Amino acid sequence: MSELYQILDEEGVVNKQLISKINLSNEQMLEMYKHMLIVRILDGWLMRLQRMGRAAIHAPNEGQEAIAVGVAHASEKQDYFFPTYRDLGLMIVRGASIREILNRWLANSQDPLKGHEFAIYGGRKYNIVPTTTPVSVHLAAATGFAHAAKIRKDNLVVFAFLGDGGTSKGDFHESINWAGVFRLPIVYVCQNNQYAISLPVKRQTASETISIKAVAYGIRGMRVDGNDILAVYSATKEARESARNGMPVLMECVTYRLGSHTTSDDPSRYRTQEEVEQMRKKEPLRRFKNYLISNGILSEKEEQELRKEIEKEIEDEVKIAVSVPPLPVQTIFEDVYSDMPWHLKEEMDLVVKEFEEDHQS
Amino acid sequence: MSELYQILDEEGVVNKQLISKINLSNEQMLEMYKHMLIVRILDGWLMRLQRMGRAAIHAPNEGQEAIAVGVAHASEKQDYFFPTYRDLGLMIVRGASIREILNRWLANSQDPLKGHEFAIYGGRKYNIVPTTTPVSVHLAAATGFAHAAKIRKDNLVVFAFLGDGGTSKGDFHESINWAGVFRLPIVYVCQNNQYAISLPVKRQTASETISIKAVAYGIRGMRVDGNDILAVYSATKEARESARNGMPVLMECVTYRLGSHTTSDDPSRYRTQEEVEQMRKKEPLRRFKNYLISNGILSEKEEQELRKEIEKEIEDEVKIAVSVPPLPVQTIFEDVYSDMPWHLKEEMDLVVKEFEEDHQS
Amino acid sequence: MAELTLAGALNSTLKEQMRKDDRIVVLGEDVGRRGGVFLVTEGLLEEFGPERVIDTPLSEAAIFGVAAGMAIYGLKPIAEVQFFDFAFGGFDQIVSQIAKLRYRTGGQFKAPVIIRGPVAGGIRGGMFHSQHPETYYVHTAGLKVIVPAFPYDAKGLLISALKQEDPVIFMEPKSIYRTIKQEVPDGEFTVPIGKANVLKEGDDVTVISYGAMVHRSLEAAEEAEKEKISVEVIDLRTLMPFDIETILNSVKKTGRVVIVHEAPKTLGFGAEIAAQLAEKALLYLEAPIMRVTGQDTPFPLANEHYYLPTLKRIKNTILKVVNF
């Protein structure tokens, strides 16, 4: 459980024996690469939109793209996801449009979440349940969702995401312990990106690895190179099979957060630029691209064109999104309850009146 | 970590090699036996006092006496304890009088805790911090106490007690994880008595043992026969040494709760009498007595006398305790804050007036 | 139709509803073989089996959060907390997940779980088996909060809770689990969430209460009637939403108000009623609004009689307000 499962090394050189076990067509690999690329480029845009004062906050994905994209590709259609605030890749693989994602970020009148909360990846049609911002609180609901699926004898697996920092919370413990007791179809995907804001993983736990914590719950632990999308894909397939058969999995994906914690963080306060540059060499896109090119699945030129295409699409979509009208003020009062009690009506009437006064003069 | 450390077998036959490592005089062993006996007998009285309507509730110790008594004997004077509601033995070893314990149970005007809460073992002079009733909440304070001792470079070890059920709580996880990260001088003593009210330990966790959970925190795990006071004593000595040197310990003491969960529980709802009788054969007093007698440290007659003496003392003390006057009504309002704010004064005045009216007519 | 206790009514309602709707799942510590420490879930495991009656680890956070996940899936989980005093370990799950899920997902997901369990003092339970913690839940937008005082209401409100789409905190006053008996119809009927019950009409003063204190308020009203005071007694039954209309109508009639509850006074539910009245009915008030409540201390083991609103204190306050 402390060995690291890797298929592509840092230069994209493949372990022939391991890759032979994976059944991936060239098309699918190209799709995976494209999804990672969209995440990388859109991520940059979301950072910029925040700096322009358009979006409230963003948690960058740079360096971690292989995990969400790899797990989502290895999942089955009916599977369910409980992500964190850093898992843009799930939305992309599950088919959310760039326009929708931008509308969410701008909390405009086309935001399907009605501007009630920021930065939440999820939606009914994607089988993704938006996370709670308080870390690891969502793991219990993910566990309950898997428990319900088991009761209903439905053939699906739940993928619950968390960070290394998230392992220190009581809710992590209670949830995974529960999954062990009830042998639930769930895979906990821990993105160990070495940091929780400023704190290195050594400050979270003295355990040798995160995957080894599985022992405490009688479940299976796996430790995967999270910057190697082929390893993530293949390990997820195996984890999924295990979970489906009643052995839940804690899958640690070892990676590195290349960017800041969020747009309001300044990592120079707590880590050196050298460390980041050192780690950048291991980042997942370059590695997978090298593999695709050296195996003749993609050419440099095609890659450049793909990048340009994505850039262009996002730019166009940003132009559209920023001109979508804002949310009406009533939405403040919607969805608190299934029906609106008298006191909320009372409060809403006051606020709407004020809003209208403000906007008629 | 899954082997069980045992010195006395169920018949009290000793493992010669292991016992040679322990440095225990006959006097001390007799003292340990006497303390267990006081716990056993007093425990029965506390049950009866509750049934007589005198005490609010009691959680019986029967079958688990060796753990608190053994740990306390192996501790140093300056060490600190954070017990649960089932650890009468700590009070006895640390010198609390039977009278004081009865006053606590009766919540009378000599209850040093002023009738504010029931059944709590602890007090400044015993180095015992009374527990919270919500399970495992106290573990964090125990951890913080050890952290403070480390900061102050004071030479003491904290013993924090919990049950098998307590391992399922988030506070267990956050506390022990913390102790691992900061290498604190603390020993977590888990009394695995096989049940949390009606639920068997298999319903708490799928991990192989409780001690193995230490792996998740990078600390040391130990697994001890909790019905063997010599094993408990010797393991505690070793655990203490480890904790003092910066390696915290999770010490699982395997035992069995022979009685009901509390005076308000009816175990026939969830387990058979045969199971209990089977487990009674392993109980710690008989085992230790057999050892003491077969090694000429104690005679049957002396043992009978000791029992009688203890019975008599408790009976006498009960007579005294039941006639101690009740607590005055003002104590409801004491110790909420270090000073009494205006609103509590206002409330107290009303209540005291009512009380006086009620009691003058 | 049978004469049932509060605990009995809850038990039989659970059975009836679980027979009808196989999405209902009960989970909690000792709810199975033990039947719950107050036997509210007695017999469920035997009838519905371990998939629907789930004995759980000692994990309040997981119990609530797992229930939320089951509700997202489409089941109807009823989570029992052994005593509401122990719910604080799972409080984040309630406040951050369950209460806010519908809101933060723009209505796409919802977690209509019922969290039920005993509250209230009067059983010599000390500070961790006696609290009446409704304030924490009423103040948390997104939750509905129910406190029945009668077997009939307990059944009707539990069925209402199961029929609707919002999370419900369902508090059962343990001191009256077995002391109050009432005829309760078999089969399905509902008591609406958000409707108070005027238990006794009167003209001189309005006594507003809920939970076990309703019964003590009724007693105090009877005693006051002996002194020729006409008391209206309102059982709120649900605290979120609460029935402002019934409260206002009564107070506009009587002009005098006494609020009775077990929770501590400061920011106890009585504060909200008083504040609503000071805003909406000031001109009708002929006397100060008085609250007879638990004390602003932890719940004591000794002398709990005096900690709680006593019959005498309620009655004296009624007299005081009427004679103001």
Next chain:
Amino acid sequence: MAELTLAGALNSTLKEQMRKDDRIVVLGEDVGRRGGVFLVTEGLLEEFGPERVIDTPLSEAAIFGVAAGMAIYGLKPIAEVQFFDFAFGGFDQIVSQIAKLRYRTGGQFKAPVIIRGPVAGGIRGGMFHSQHPETYYVHTAGLKVIVPAFPYDAKGLLISALKQEDPVIFMEPKSIYRTIKQEVPDGEFTVPIGKANVLKEGDDVTVISYGAMVHRSLEAAEEAEKEKISVEVIDLRTLMPFDIETILNSVKKTGRVVIVHEAPKTLGFGAEIAAQLAEKALLYLEAPIMRVTGQDTPFPLANEHYYLPTLKRIKNTILKVVNF
């Protein structure tokens, strides 16, 4: 004497006090090298070292509970919660351990910890970075609750908190961490816990507030004065205990009250003030008691301007109450 922001005053007070008293220990997520996400603990690690400035695991329950244990030992822990929204994960530690320790041990043990961190909206933080959750703490007997609105008070109250023996919830309105500057004396001085501050005297109406809304209330008062209304503005500063005397004196003079806070209305702190007034000052009231508060919804990301009490709403309410 230096002109300081609220965050700056807290930072320099921490440094001054830690220099004087080596029992003071600061612990929390990112409080060390990062200096806290709002930089309130900036420079502490460098000066006092990792034993006294402790970067902790992401474990709110342990942070609070460990602080309690340190306090039992005799240290003076100051625990930072990164946002008060995240304190619910450690709520059981606060409610069951910290608040009740002195009481349940008959005064033998105590846990005078300070739990401090940012509250309040106005920074586009969404529902988990904007809440103003004082109700949960004020209702919990055993805790003292402080919400400073000025750098001077922040310092004086923090020193008072350190000097006394009870656990303190110290809420820092993040929207004014850096917007309000004030001359703050060097060295030690205290502002008493439980004393409100009359910021502006007036005769027609009393506006009662605390935290960031104090500043908006002052602005609204100024605007109202332009219309010849004389407004008294009270900054409560501490909510538990709160200064009933100052409130009563003012209301007996003005007869009219507006309460302003960010927390949701239902069982927000304004409810307790209104209830106290409806009990103790009814005959002085010349107009309904009005509350201008946050809405009874989770805190929304979009349109937070309208969620919070607006300047206009406060001013209009003042006018309404005066013209009643």
